[in-house]
Amino acid sequence: NERGCHIVDTTCPWVSKVWNTVEKHKKHDITSIIHGKVKHEETLATSSFAGTYLVVLDLAEAQLVCDYILASSGGASPSAEQRQAFMERFSNACSPGFDPDRDLARVGVANQTTMLKSETEEIGRLFERTMLKRFGPAELNDHFLAFNTICDATQERQDAMFALVDEPLDLMVVIGGYNSSNTTHLQEIAITRGIRSFHIDTPERIGPSNRIEHKPLGAELEVVEPFLPSGPLRVGITSGASTPDRVVEDVISRLMALADA
Known part of the structure; x- marks a missing residue:
């Protein structure tokens, strides 16, 4: 000053x-x-x-x-x-x-x-x-x-997530950093509702040949192949508070490409 x-x-x-x-x-x-x-x-x-x-x-x-x-x-x-x-x-x-x-x-x-x-x-x-x-x-x-000191962005995502998991979903994709606490809690919500959940940090984790590299809650990275089951699917998508919209868009594009393959 x-x-x-x-x-x-x-x-x-x-x-x-x-x-x-x-x-x-x-x-x-x-x-x-x-x-x-x-x-x-x-x-x-x-x-x-x-x-x-x-x-x-x-x-x-x-x-x-x-x-x-x-x-x-x-x-x-x-x-x-x-x-x-x-x-x-x-x-x-x-x-x-x-x-x-x-x-x-x-x-x-x-x-x-x-x-x-x-x-x-x-x-x-x-x-x-x-x-x-x-x-x-x-x-x-x-x-x-x-005092209530939960971040607004975190609270909005958690509220939206609780509404989302009430829908009949086949699986959930959670997008955000692996060291992100608020993203991890979104994954926890899906797991507590018994929804098959995949936590990824970048769109590149979803690859061709119906393959995904994800991080299960409390575990190390693992590869699942095939990732999407055949037939009509209802996929839930959520993201952490600091995940850019463009990253979410790219994940959606990759999922659509797999579904069309």
């Missing part, structure tokens, strides 16, 4: 909103419960803005945290074995010096902006119910704080 430079901040506004949220937590001595993937770049950045934090991957891990909180109710305290098991489970997912007996008394929920919206909301409700049971309605606002 002193040199007269024009500065353009291209940080995603939804990510900035999360950072502002955890900074509010820090200012009020509230532990940030971050719904995200521990090693994901965004979650690493978010935790750097937080004071005290704990990262939970999913609803199951959130339930473990809530069970520990409730073990402290009624004047009781978690056993040494419970504390040790808790710290071993979350040793790589918490702030330095994290003390669950001290730091889980006041919590706020934030999230990696590309996580599954429905799971983030359920985690928020779980912690709200837990703190309500632990401290009572009169003190709830002193012990629990939550």
Whole structure:
């Protein structure tokens, strides 16, 4: 600014909103419960803005945290074995010096902006119910704080995907980077509905001779040949938030070429 430079901040506004949220937590001595993937770049950045934090991957891990909180109710305290098991489970997912007996008394929920919206909301409700049971309605606002920080683009795609999987589909093609969290969650939605799903990052993964190279959820790349079954097909197509429209168009063209072959 002193040199007269024009500065353009291209940080995603939804990510900035999360950072502002955890900074509010820090200012009020509230532990940030971050719904995200521990090693994901965004979650690493978010935790750097937080004071005290704990990262939970999913609803199951959130339930473990809530069970520990409730073990402290009624004047009781978690056993040494419970504390040790808790710290071993979350040793790589918490702030330095994290003390669950001290730091889980006041919590706020934030999230990696590309996580599954429905799971983030359920985690928020779980912690709200837990703190309500632990401290009572009169003190709830002193012990629990939550904000919705799911990215609009992510939310729109997830909403559209839930509508799409209600259709009678033969298979689903999910287009986006293999390291893209929001794209992976789209694939998860298809799989939970029992729809045969193929995650590809570029149109070139679909080749001649009815061949596709794709990445199954949680596995390495594999080749399927033949890819499209014979006869009339209903194919669902979705893409991650940062996938260019041209890439989607090219995938559709390749699918049509296979269907016409």
